[in-house]
Amino acid sequence: xxxxxxxxxxxxxxxxxxxxxxxxxxxxxxxxxxxxxxxxxxxxxxxxxxxxxxxxxxxxxxxxxxxxxxxxxxxxxxxxxxxxxxxxxxxxxxxxxxxxxxxxxxxxxxxxxxxxxxxxxxxxxxxxxxxxxxxxxxxxxxxxxxxxxxxxxxxxxxxxxxxxxxxxxxxxxxxxxxxxxxxxxxxx
Amino acid sequence: xxxxxxxxxxxxxxxxxxxxxxxxxxxxxxxxxxxxxxxxxxxxxxxxxxxxxxxxxxxxxxxxxxxxxxxxxxxxxxxxxxxxxxxxxxxxxxxxxxxxxxxxxxxxxxxxxxxxxxxxxxxxxxxxxxxxxxxxxxxxxxxxxxxxxxxxxxxxxxxxxxxxxxxxxxxxxxxxxxxxxxxxxxxxxxxxxxxxxxxxxxxxxxxxxxxxxxxxxxxxxxxxxxxxxxxxxxxxxxxxxxxxxxxxxxxxxxxxxxxxxxxxxxxxxxxxxxxxxxxxxxxxxxxxxxxxxxxxxxxxxxxxxxxxxxxxxxxxxxxxxxxxxxxxxxxxxxxxxxxxxxxxxxxxxxxxxxxxxxxxxxxxxxxxxxxxxxxxxxxxxxxxxxxxxxxxxxxxxxxxxxxxxxxxxxxxxxxxxxxxxxxxxxxxxxxxxxxxxxxxxxxxxxxxxxxxxxxxxxxxxxxxxxxxxxxxxxxxxxxxxxxxxxxxxxxxxxxxxxxxxxxxxxxxxxxxxxxxxxxxxxxxxxxxxxxxxxxxxxxxxxxxxxxxxxxxxxxxxxxxxxxxxxxxxxxxxxxxxxxxxxxxxxxxxxxxxxxxxxxxxxxxxxxxxxxxxxxxxxxxxxxxxxxxxxxxxxxxxxxxxxxxxxxxxxxxxxxxxxxxxxxxxxxxxxxxxxxxxxxxxxx
Numbered sequence: 001x002x003x004x005x006x007x008x009x010x011x012x013x014x015x016x017x018x019x020x021x022x023x024x025x026x027x028x029x030x031x032x033x034x035x036x037x038x039x040x041x042x043x044x045x046x047x048x049x050x051x052x053x054x055x056x057x058x059x060x061x062x063x064x065x066x067x068x069x070x071x072x073x074x075x076x077x078x079x080x081x082x083x084x085x086x087x088x089x090x091x092x093x094x095x096x097x098x099x100x101x102x103x104x105x106x107x108x109x110x111x112x113x114x115x116x117x118x119x120x121x122x123x124x125x126x127x128x129x130x131x132x133x134x135x136x137x138x139x140x141x142x143x144x145x146x147x148x149x150x151x152x153x154x155x156x157x158x159x160x161x162x163x164x165x166x167x168x169x170x171x172x173x174x175x176x177x178x179x180x181x182x183x184x185x186x187x188x
Numbered sequence: 189x190x191x192x193x194x195x196x197x198x199x200x201x202x203x204x205x206x207x208x209x210x211x212x213x214x215x216x217x218x219x220x221x222x223x224x225x226x227x228x229x230x231x232x233x234x235x236x237x238x239x240x241x242x243x244x245x246x247x248x249x250x251x252x253x254x255x256x257x258x259x260x261x262x263x264x265x266x267x268x269x270x271x272x273x274x275x276x277x278x279x280x281x282x283x284x285x286x287x288x289x290x291x292x293x294x295x296x297x298x299x300x301x302x303x304x305x306x307x308x309x310x311x312x313x314x315x316x317x318x319x320x321x322x323x324x325x326x327x328x329x330x331x332x333x334x335x336x337x338x339x340x341x342x343x344x345x346x347x348x349x350x351x352x353x354x355x356x357x358x359x360x361x362x363x364x365x366x367x368x369x370x371x372x373x374x375x376x377x378x379x380x381x382x383x384x385x386x387x388x389x390x391x392x393x394x395x396x397x398x399x400x401x402x403x404x405x406x407x408x409x410x411x412x413x414x415x416x417x418x419x420x421x422x423x424x425x426x427x428x429x430x431x432x433x434x435x436x437x438x439x440x441x442x443x444x445x446x447x448x449x450x451x452x453x454x455x456x457x458x459x460x461x462x463x464x465x466x467x468x469x470x471x472x473x474x475x476x477x478x479x480x481x482x483x484x485x486x487x488x489x490x491x492x493x494x495x496x497x498x499x500x501x502x503x504x505x506x507x508x509x510x511x512x513x514x515x516x517x518x519x520x521x522x523x524x525x526x527x528x529x530x531x532x533x534x535x536x537x538x539x540x541x542x543x544x545x546x547x548x549x550x551x552x553x554x555x556x557x558x559x560x561x562x563x564x565x566x567x568x569x570x571x572x573x574x575x576x577x578x579x580x581x582x583x584x585x586x587x588x589x590x591x592x593x594x595x596x597x598x599x600x601x602x603x604x605x606x607x608x609x610x611x612x613x614x615x616x617x618x619x620x621x622x623x624x625x626x627x628x629x630x631x632x633x634x635x636x637x638x639x640x641x642x643x644x645x646x647x648x649x650x651x652x653x654x655x656x657x658x659x660x661x662x663x664x665x666x667x668x669x670x671x672x673x674x675x676x677x678x679x680x681x682x683x684x685x686x687x688x689x690x691x692x693x694x695x696x697x698x699x700x701x702x703x704x705x706x707x708x709x710x711x712x713x714x715x716x717x718x719x720x721x722x723x724x725x726x727x728x729x730x731x732x733x734x735x736x737x738x739x740x741x742x743x744x745x746x747x748x749x750x751x752x753x754x755x756x757x758x759x760x761x762x763x764x765x766x767x768x769x770x771x772x773x774x775x776x777x778x779x780x781x782x783x784x785x786x787x788x789x790x791x792x793x794x795x796x797x798x799x800x801x802x803x804x805x806x807x808x809x810x811x812x813x814x815x816x817x818x819x820x821x822x823x824x825x826x827x828x829x830x831x832x833x834x835x836x837x838x839x840x841x842x843x844x845x846x847x848x849x850x851x852x853x854x855x856x857x858x859x860x861x862x863x864x865x866x867x868x869x870x871x
Contacts (some may be wrong), residue, residue: 018319
């Protein structure tokens, strides 16, 4: 495929809204089935990667052995637009929704949140980029396959894009990009 | 100045509102006007408040736009439900903002508040975000503001405004009323009270003076003008009242004098009426007396056994004299009626007064009521003096006065006649030495039918002689009066105008005694009416009236045919008897006009004697019928009638009768007229 792509970063919900309304052409790194709430989106069936939704703490010592319910005794923060957190974080001492994921680690550093929730790769990238050293609590709270969605006006591109991604995965290009761009950001 | 207490007294004690219609009207007008003004001002204020409030809503929405909109747009951009909701709730807490919602792609994503059914103002604000170099419309913010709050606030302020304005109006009204009462009302009441006092007694009231200072700002004012007018009016009223009082006084005087005149007139009328009744009674007596003689002696002749008593001529003489007396009475009455109705015509000429007196004395009957009196004459007139009068009437006047003077004298008394000139008048005084008269008697002397209490006396008379006498004198331009003293005698004064040019004496040409219409020859020497004729044959017996003189002479030289039309049989017989004195005259008679006409047409006579008043055709109609036919037109007619009034005679002569003979017929006169007409006929 010879398609140049302009990538921009938006608040999570805004990215969906813009893609759905056609302001933008599509949205990437979304869980599956988003077309049910955003009918103008068409899911590209080939997943990009499997995302880990994890919790970071300011320091080691916090464990979440039971998954989502284990968050109950903590002050939790996550960015607006993360539907998975909206759906699963039911009980906590306090829940803070930030405008963006950039605000999560400062909250954590200031001690205004016990744990912040974000997906692994963005969390790792921001922490490293902004100079924070949070503790990533393993195991992840959830692991979900992530997909690309295109606005309905680009429906014709969907199978083509899927085939291209499948080809990239089979010829090792995909793996090579993964190791080249994401692995370095993995936290120790 | 006026203190609060007196102000209250003015407002309440004087009961301005109750008694003062003007104050009521002023108050009503003030309340109405100020209420209207209040309503208008309140409406304007409320409208301004409404505009301010509505403007406030817009301002708040604008501030919302500038203050809240970036945050809201940002929250919508990141789809931060919580934040959007927070902002919307915050906006809804602003005043009058009732409901907000954000619509994205036709779907309401966020809302706050609830819409209700009241009045609203709605605004639409687009939410945008700068993205990729252009403004991206994220959705529409709908803001709904309610006007209910605005209206509630306006209603509250309306109540406050109305109450405050009402209080203001009330205060202003009361103050105005008080000012009105102080400045106008009390003065008007004072003026009214003054005018009431003026009505009861305007005479002694001083001028109106208002209870306020004489000088002041903006003076004189309307009250001063009213005061001035009232004072002028009061002066007018005083003047008018004085005039009215004066008029009333004079009116009362006039009423009194008129009342007195009326009473006098009434007394006179009553007296005249009494006198008339008494006269009728007296006349009955006077008429019955000669009738007694006539009827008595007639009966003696009628019932006398054949042959006739030795004195038939003596009886007939009594009958004739009694008839004559009756005739005089009736002539006197006619005379009085004629004079009083103005029918008497006078021929004024210059008369020698002394000669007139002497002739009157000669004309007096020889014996008057059995009294004999000497009559003396004393003349102080210059011989050439003449007086102006009707010779016959002067003689009548003098005979009446002289006969009265003799008749009412004492036995052996005297009568003195004096003649003198007083200014331009000849004065004739007739003084007797009789019983005289009281003042009351003198007052009633010249009233008709008044006989000075002698109505029941044996002195005969009718009470009209002096009345006729005075009327005659006055008609000749003279005056007549009387002075008398009971027991001493009476003097009657007659004054007649002096003739302007004295004439030579001795012209005693006998003037006609009566003028046409009294042209009937028989009226010559009409008897002088006398109040108290002494005896039937004594006074003024004119020639030819009575048959008591010489017997008629039988004439054979008079010839002709005479037709007498008369309904009364006795009169026809009398006429037949009279015409026996003309043995060569053929005498025929008819009993009514129609038969008479037939007779005339059958054989026209030389003379027709006709009664005027008959059943069927009367004398006038007979004459007219005769004059219509050529063959009878020339037949002369003599009227024979009992109608003796001058106008009757005049009417008949005008109609064409050759002569007029009054019944009772004077035999010699009648014969003479017949002779004359037949002679003229023959000629």
